[in-house]
Amino acid sequence: MTLTSTLVPVILCGGSGTRMWPLSRETYPKQFLALAGEHTMLQDTALRLHGLPASAGLSATPIVVCNVEHRFLAASQLAAVGVHNPAIVLEPTGRNTAPALTLAALQASANGTDPLLLAMPADHVVTDRPALHAAVLQAQAVAERGAMVTFGIVADRPETGYGYIQRGAAQAQGGYSITSFAEKPDAATASAYIEAGDYLWNSGLFMVRASVWLRAIAACRPDILQACEAAMQHAVRDLDFVRPNANAFAACPSDSIDYAVMERLPQRPDLCIPACVLPLQAGWSDLGAWDALWDVLPHDADNNATVGDAVLHDCRDSLFLSSHRTLAGVGLNNIVVIETADAVLIADKNQTQSVKHIVAQLKTQGRELTHTHRKVHRPWGWYDSIDGGERFQVKRIVVHPGASLSQQMHHHRAEHWVVVKGTAQVTNGDKTFLLGENESTYIPLGHIHRLANPGKVPLEIIEVQSGSYLGEDDIVRFEDTYGRVPTAL
Template sequence: MYLHPVILSGGSGTRLWPLSREQYPKQLLALTGDETMLQQTATRLSGFTGALQVASESIVVCNEEYRFITAEQMRAAGCPSHHIILEPVGRNTAPALTLAALTVQREFGEGVLLVMPADHVIRDIEAFHRAVALGLDAAVEGAMVTFGIVPERAEIGYGYIRIGDETAPGVHDVSAFVEKPDADTAAQYLASGDYLWNSGLFMVRSDVWLKAIGHFNPEMLAACSAGIDAETRDADFVRVGREAFEACPSDSIDYAVMERLAQTPELGIPPRVVPMSVGWSDVGAWDALWALAERDDAGNSARGDVLLEATRDTLVHATSRMVACLGVEDLVIVETADAVMVARKASTQDVKKIVARLKAEKRPQAFAHRKIHRPWGCYDAIDGGGRFQVKRIEVKPGASLSLQMHHHRAEHWVVVRGTAKVTRGEETFLLTENQSTYIPLGVTHRLENPGKLTLEIIEVQSGSYLGEDDIVRFEDTYGRR
C-alpha cells in the first residue's frame, strides 16, 4: 500500500483577478515564490518519511481547458504524472476525489489518498510532514482524517472544526463542523482553543472513501464509475466520459461525506482531525497574499517594475510595465498586459463581482490572458484592428503546431529567433532569423521548431475573420480537433 498524493486543481481563483483567469487560474501562478502553487503542491511530500511510502506519481484532477500547462508545470517541477484526470465539467471536490479513488483501486488495488488543493500555501513543510505522519495510522485503520489549522486570528472567511477527545497522539475526534462565523463568534472560537480552521486537506483509504460516497451519495459513485469506465487515454491525460460525468451531482468532500460521518457511527468510518500550525493559507484574495508576502518598512509588497513614493501598506504586482505609486496607502494594485485593478485591501473579497460583470459582458479578460499557452509553446496577441492581428509566437524545441488551414485569413511569418521548419501546401522549407514567408488564405500549413533553441516569430494575420475557431486541423501531435 502506498500514500498517493491527490492534487485537486480545478479552482478558478476569481478573487485573484486580473492575474488569475478562468483558463489560467491561481494554482498555475507563481504568487509566493519562483514555483507556481501547483508545483509547490506537487513537491510538498518530497522527503516524507512515514508508515507508508509515497507513490512515485501524483494523481492530478483538473479542468480540460488547462491540461497542457498543468502537465508542463508538473514536468518542470520534476513530478511528471501519467494520471492527470480531466473533468469534462466541474462538479466540486467530492466527485474529483471519487475519480481519484476509483483510479487508485483500479491501478494499485488499494492505497491511502492525501488530498491537497493545488492553490494552498504551506510554509513549514517539516511540520506538515509531521502532521501527515501523525494521521497516517488512523487513515490506514479506516478513519477519514482531515487537518485543522490552529487559528492565528478571529477569521470570518473560513469554516471551523470543533475538536473532541484525543484518540491517538496528535489525533482528535471531530465534534462538529461549523460554518463561517460572524466576527463575535469567531473571537469566541479563538478564545476557547477548541476550534480549528477547516483546511480542506484530507487523508483516507481509497476503499473507505468509495464505501462512504456509495453510502451517502450512490448517484455520485455511479456517475463517476461510469465516467471512469468510459474514459479514454491521451498521452498523460485520462479523459473521463463526458456523458456519464455530466450526470454526476455536485458536492464538496465536507458536505458529501465528512460532516455526516459523526452522525453515522454504524458506517464504521470515524472522522478524525490533526491540528497543525504549518504556515497555511488558501490565498483566497489579494489581501491574503499581502499578508503572506515580504514587506518593506512601510508595509509595502512590490513585485515587478514598481516605484513607490510616500506609499504605505500597499501590494503592487506588475507584470508587463512599470507601475508608480505616489501618496497612496492600503491599496492593492495589479497590472497585467490587458487589465489593471486598483482596490482597497478591505474590498478584495469582492473582486469576484468584477469578474461576474466581465463574464456577463463576455469580455475576454474574464477568461484568458493576452498570452495564451499551448502544448507547443505560447502566443501573445500584441496588437490588432478591424482586419488584422499581430501575434508573437514561441515554439518549444522539437515542438510543432498542427497541420491546419484557415478559411478567412492569410498569415505573414517573420522569424525573430531560432529556426523554423515551414510546411506550406506541398512545400517544406527552413527559415532562419530575419527571414519571412506568406501563408495564403485556404492553404494547408504547419510551423515546426527543429532546433534546440526556442523559436520566436512575429505573425501578422489579415482577413475578414481572425477568431481562433477559424482553424481546420488535419494532423495534430496533441490530439486536438
C-alpha cells in the same frame, strides 16, 4: 506504529480562482501561477511531500484531477519540476471536490491496491514543510486504522475568508473528534470562534484509504459514486491523460468532501469510519484573495509587499504586483494594485474578497477578460496578441523546441511570418522549408500550412494576420500532435 500502506498524493487542481483576477483567468487559474515563489502553486503542491521518510511509503506518481481545458498546463508544469508520468484524470466539467476524490480513489485502486490518499488542493501555500511532514505521518497512523482525517489549521486571528472546524474530544487513535463544521463567518462570529479556542480553520486537506472513501461515499452519496464509477468504467486513455466518460460524469451531482461525507460520518456509526481532525501549524494559506498573498510575501520597512517593478513613496500596508509596466505609488495605504497586460485592479485590501463581483460583472458584459489573458498558453508554447485593428492582428508566437502547431488552414485570413529567434520549419502548401532569423514567409488564404521548431532553442516569430475575420475558430485542422478539438489553436 509501522506504516505499511503506500501514500498517494491526490492533487485537486480544479477551480477558477475568480478572487485572484486579473492575474487568474478561467483558462489560466491561480494554481498555474507562481504567486509566492519561483514555482507555480501546482508545482509547489507536487513537491510539498518530498523529503518524507522512506517509511511513509510515498508514491512517486501522484494522481492529479484537473479540468480537461487545463490538461497540457498541468502536464508541462509537472514535467518541468521532475514529476513524470502522473495519472492526470480529466474532469469533463467541474463537480467540486467529492466527485474529484472519488475519481481519484477509483483510479488509485484500479490495479487492485488500496493506498492511502492525501488529498491536497493545488492552490494552497505551505511554508513550513517539516511541520507538514510531521502532521502527515501522524495522519497516516490514524488513517491506517480506517479513519478519515482532515487537517485543521491552528487559527491565529479572526478570519472571515475561511471555513471553521470545531474540534471535540481527543481520540485514542490520535487527533480530535469533530463537533461541527462552520461556513465562512462574519467578523463578530469569527472573533467568537477564536475566543472559544476550540475552532480551527478548515484547510481542505484530507487523508483516507481509497477503499474507506469509496465505502463512505457509497453510504453517504451513492449518486456521486454511481456516476463516477460509470464515468471511469468507460474512461479512455489520451496521451498521458485519463478521460472519464463525459456523458456519464455529466450526471454526477456537485458536492464538497465536507458536505458529502465528513459532516455525515458522525451520524453513521454503522460505517465504523471515525472522522477526526488533526491540528496543523505549517504556514498554511489558501491564497483565497489578494490580501492573503500580501500576508505571505516579504514586506518592506513600510509593510508593503511588491512583486515586479514598483516604485513607492509614502505608501504603507499595501500590495503592488506588476506583470509588464512600472507601478508608481504615492501616499497610498492599505490598497492592492495588480497590473497585467490587459487589465489593472485597484482595491481596498480589506475588500479583496469582493473581486469576484467584478468578475461577475465582466461576465455579464460578455468580456473576454474573465476567460483568457492576452498571452495565451498552448501545449506547443504560447502567443501574445500584441496589436490589432480592423482587418489585422499582430501576434508574438513562441514554439518550444521539438514542438509544432497543428497542420491547418484558414478560410478568412492570410498570415505573414517573420522569424526573430531560432529556426522555423514551415509547411506552406506543398512545400516544406527552413527559415532562419530575419527571414519571412507568406501564407495565402486557404493554404494548408504548419509551423514547427526543429531546433534546441525556443522559436520566436512575429505573425501578422490580415483578412475579413481573425477569430481563433477560423481553423480547419488536418493533423495535430496533441489530440485537441478542431476549434482550438
